[in-house]
């Protein structure tokens with residue numbers, strides 16, 4: 001097996017484990033619970049055994065139910081685990097495809113990869129937290145700005161202190177504000193009804209990580225994704241399908257998951273694909 005296949009598989013498995021941890025962070029953030037205690041069933045309160053803690057597998061084997069009280073386990077768990085694993089594997093492929101494969105023996109390669117993984121992890125926490133609570137906690141978004149800056153600094157696309165410094169300043173002073181200001185403007189004129197100020201701060205973090213051109217692509221993609229998903233939900237809601245019933249034109253969709261989906265696509269997709277996407 002080639003090295004790339006092995007390391008992609010490793011990235012995927014590590015992503016499953018980290019995704020499982022991110023679920024704990026999402027559920028316990030701001031609840032006063034520590035991150036280190038054993039997980040329990042939310043319904044019957046029984047502590048989960050070792051067998052029930054395997055990412056993705058436990059959910060599939062137990063068919064999404066608690067082994068003790070048979071209450072349903074939230075789909076959030078397997079979805080977050082799988083998404084984290086997929087994004088970890090894809091970011092390994094992205095970063096390794098841009099350089100010679102012998103780079104995987106260098107610390108700079110792993111620094112670039114780990115900083116990208118850390119930024120992706122905080123974005124996943126923010127997306128799901130915003131979906132659940134319709135708010136982005138300040139602490140998480142400040143952490144995202146810091147990790148975005150770190151990821152941009154350690155990226156292999158820019159080598160040398162001068163280049164790193166120029167890109168960091170570009171992100172902090174130009175790309176970040178350019179993405180954040182329109183959202184802050186919408187927040188201001190709508191008195192916070194259309195979106196939250198947290199969305200503007202998140203856009204700043206994305207700008208710092210992506211830079212201006214990829215940042216603008218991310219912005220356009222997130223509006224497209226939001227429009228398409230919004231339309232699908234409205235149509236399904238019209239026909240009263242299942243739980244889609246709860247969506248209508250009036251329901252407010254959280255904006256952060258769309259911004260984050262757009263940013264990750266813009267970062268992961270090859271540049272020549274992106275020009276096509278914008279064209280349409």
Ligand SMILES: [Zn+2]
Pocket residue numbers: 041042043044045046066067068069070071
């Ligand atoms: Zn239970």
